[in-house]
Amino acid sequence: MTDPAPSAGTADLIGWRMRALGLWASLPGAAPAGQPDGAERVHAVAQGLLALQGQDWHASRWALGLRAPGTSDADVREAFARGLVVRSWPMRGTIHVVPAEDIGWMQQATNHRVLPGAAKRRTVLGLDDTSLARMTDVAVTALTGGKSLSRDELAEAWARAGIEVQSAWRYHVVWWLCQNGLLVQGPSTDGGEPRLVLSEEWIRAPRALDGDEALAELAARFARGRGPVQDRDFAWWTGLPVTVARRGIAAAAAEQRLAPVEVDGVRHWAEPALLDGPSTILTGEAAAAAGIPEVLLLPGFDEHLLGYTERSSVLAPEHFERIVPGRNGMFRATVVERGRVRGIWLRTPRAKATRIDAELFPGGGRLGARALRPHAAAWGAFQGVTAEIGSVSTVR
Known part of the structure; x- marks a missing residue:
């Protein structure tokens, strides 16, 4: 038994969204001729999405790379090293990868939704204002002059300054410094996660937007990178009230950057140029061509x-907990066919090659190793390793 075919409206929605997400551009492989260098192409992907989830440092790099065929993990790291993209908390208290020029105005537009709760959190942690101020001063002093620090190195700087940092304080203070725009995570010089740097030194050309101009930019860029969206999608993504989200959509629509589109009787908003293009997902020889x-x-x-x-x-809703076990907020890597999630995949590093195993959902079609092999190879090429398909099984 296979999943029922989506309605015509839903099929269009999937097609438009795959295009907007940068997942319908080209097969993974060599970069098209005449393209900018890899780091600049990674930056262009980040610009298209505006912000992409960054909790999992490894996953976020592949999210950028697969949308820029022919790039490598080294290109993604180079984009961070050159200050083209940064990792920080632009909204909702959730870490994202963001074009460096956009992080500041995004935080100014959304910080009022997350920062008021910080004082209450510090009370729970036992972190007083004097200690926070001292930790801030030490961090800024240690980073001034183009320096970068890992979180461990910053903790060592606090210890040398005589601050007795409790274990739960460190994450909160790093978040607070980044959420307030003092720091961002920039270069990954040691092969690990991006290191902390001063925003004002690291970001060379920050954009300045505020008020309804910022709301319109948020709405237009959100839809540009995700296809047709509802106002509640935009409100959830930004953490803004629905009334404010609607104001941003209205402002973007007034600038003709968004247009309404009905999908199965529900109003969505999308970039007009996207709606002018094809929505049908090609298959078989047409897709290959x-x-x-x-x-x-x-x-x-x-x-x-x-x-x-x-x-x-x-x-399919019945498969959601296979993607997020126990609804714990940890989204697993997915196998996607024609825009629909068909299963999950797992990687196991080995001496000669990384093994990739797929677990498909019941009713997920008849995907086999042959269909997955080119994409495993593309993942391996991005990582600089050999990757091969192991098992492809259907879970019960």
Whole structure:
């Protein structure tokens, strides 16, 4: 038994969204001729999405790379090293990867929704204002002059300054410094996660937007990177009240950057140019001729699922806990066929090759190793390792 075919409206929605998400551009492989260098292409992907989930550092790098065919993990790291993209908390208290030029105005537009709760959290942690001020001063002093620090190195700086940092304080203070725009996570010089740097030194050309101009930019860029969205999607994504989200959508629509579209009787908003293009997902020889992948190996936390409040168009509700076990907020890597989630995939590093195993859902079609092999190879090429398909099984 296979999943029922989506309605015509839902099929269009999936097609538009795959295009907007950068997942319908080309098969993983060599970069098209005449393209900018890898780091600049990674930056362009980040610009298209505006912000993508960054909780899982490994997954977020593949999320960027698979949307820029021909790039490598080194290109993603280079984009961070050159200050083209940063990792920080732009909204909702959730860490994202963001174009460096956009992080400041995004925080100014959304910080009023998350910062008021910080004082209460510090009370729970036993972190007083004097200690917070001292930790801030030490961090800024230690980073001034183009320096970068890992979280462990910053903790050592606090210890040398005689501050007795309790274990629960460190994450909160790093978040607070980044959420307030003092720091961002920039270069990854030691092969690990991005290191902390001063925002004012690291970000060379920050954009300045505020008020309704910022709201319009948020709305337009959110829809540009995700296809047709509802006002509640935008409100959830930004953490803004629905009334404010609607104001941003109205402002973007007045600038003709958004247009309404009905999908199965529900109003959505999308970039007009997207609606002028095709929505039908090509298959078979037509897909191959157009370079459109029928199958994808997406990372955990990908915007394909996390960019929306309602996911039933691409993921059958009964399979949700297979993607997020126990609804614990940890989204697993997914096997996607023609825009719909068909299962999960797991990687196991080995001496000669990384093994990739797929677990497909019941009713998920007849995907086999042959269909997945090119995408495993593309993942391996991005990582600089050999990757091979191991088992492809159907879970019960």
